[in-house]
Amino acid sequence: MNEVLKKLNSEELMNTSMDIFMTYGMKLFTALIVLAVGWWVIGRMMDIMDRGLNKANTEATLARFLHSIVSIFLKAILLVIFASMVGVETTSLIALLGAAGLAVGLALQGSLSNFAGGVLILFFKPFKAGDEIEAQGYRGVVQEIQIFNTILLTRDNEKIIIPNGTLSNGCVKNIFCEPVRRVDMTFGISYEDDLLKAKEIIRAELSKDENILDTPKPDIFISAHADSSINILVRPWCQSAKYWEVYFGTHERLKLAFDKAGITIPFPQRDVHIRQAN
16 A cells, blocks of 8 residues: 555655746746857847947947946846746846836936936037147046046046046037137237238248138238237137147247337336435
């Protein structure tokens, strides 16, 4: 009798094991196939997206960021589907992940602001790497636009790191975004000097500089009757890359030309009269 019971128990155990294997084993096998195929499909989708971003000349930092975000999002969905297929309760899992995401978001509000600012800068491109900008009291050439910060290099070789949240919400002056720029300079001459002669000298010196554009023509006119001088405003146009070369070169050439022509560049003076009391 005992042998019969043992035989029956063994058969029941075997049948139960086979049922469990057939039920859950097939689920697991199917889920693994879905996971593998889904992972491969996501990889191909990301390759297509990368090629599209390259054709659209998307900023490299933004392209890498979009690749990472989309890839993580799709793979997370795939893993949830996989867990659901093998019998895991996904409702509580999704709720837990949502609560964790909310807690992390509240803890990183400042960083998320910089993160959002970086995305906006990379997407709308108010400036790009290589542009010279002025923002938050700093001026420099944009070396790199990261997701959280923008790195500037000043003319005296200092590195400035500005949070993107501040940049995206503040005023940014993009100095060399246009190919052509006007150079504003002011030169003072004495009231006793010949004004028309001084303007002719300025016009002649500007025409010698090949970096100064013929069109638009340079503006040369009196800007003020100052205390010690007649101020002449000079505004030539040049390629943005030649701005400082034109600025410094014009100052030097006009000083030499004025000296040669006897044009005086005045400076403030004070006369002191001493009266001797009897």
